[in-house]
Amino acid sequence: MxxxxxxxxxDSHQIENGDAMTLGGIKISCNYKIIAHSDGDVITHAICDALLGAAHLGDLGSFVPDDDSTKNLSSLVILENIMNKLAELNMKVINIDSTFVGNVPRLEPYKNKMELKLAEVIDIDPDKVSCKATTTDGMGPEGRNEGISAYASVLLEKTK
Structure with a gap:
C-alpha cells in the first residue's frame, strides 16, 4: 500500500502602503503591508493549505474560522495546529516546496531565514523546505503591486 x-x-492577499509584512514566518520591513484577517503570511498559508489537502482535511478556510478568535493570528500558530493534527493521524512531512509571487518585498535576503523558521515549526531538516520567489513581469495584481500570492507543494508520509 x-x-x-x-x-x-x-494563497493570495491584497497589499497596501505600510511598513512591514510577515512571509514564511519572518517579519520583513518594506513599504507595504498585507490586508488580511490573520497576519496574511501567504507563504505559510499556502503550505498549510497543501498540508491539509495532502491529509484530506479540507482547506485552510475550513480549518481556521474567519472570526474574532483568529483576528491577527500568527500563521505559525496555524501551522503548529496543523502539525499537531498530522501527528494525531500518524503523518509526517517529507518535504515542502513553495513559491512566492510578487514584486515586493524582494525575498532573496530572507529565504534562508524563512526555511529555517518553517523547518523548526514543522520539525524537519531545513534542507527539506524550499522557499523560492518570482515576479510576474508586471502582469496581474502582483505585477501592479496590488497583491501577493504563493503556491506550495508538500509530500506527506502516513507512518502507521
Missing amino acids: NNLRIGIGF
Missing part, C-alpha cells in the same frame, strides 16, 4: 500523499496549496 502506498503511504505517500501529495498536496498543493495556494
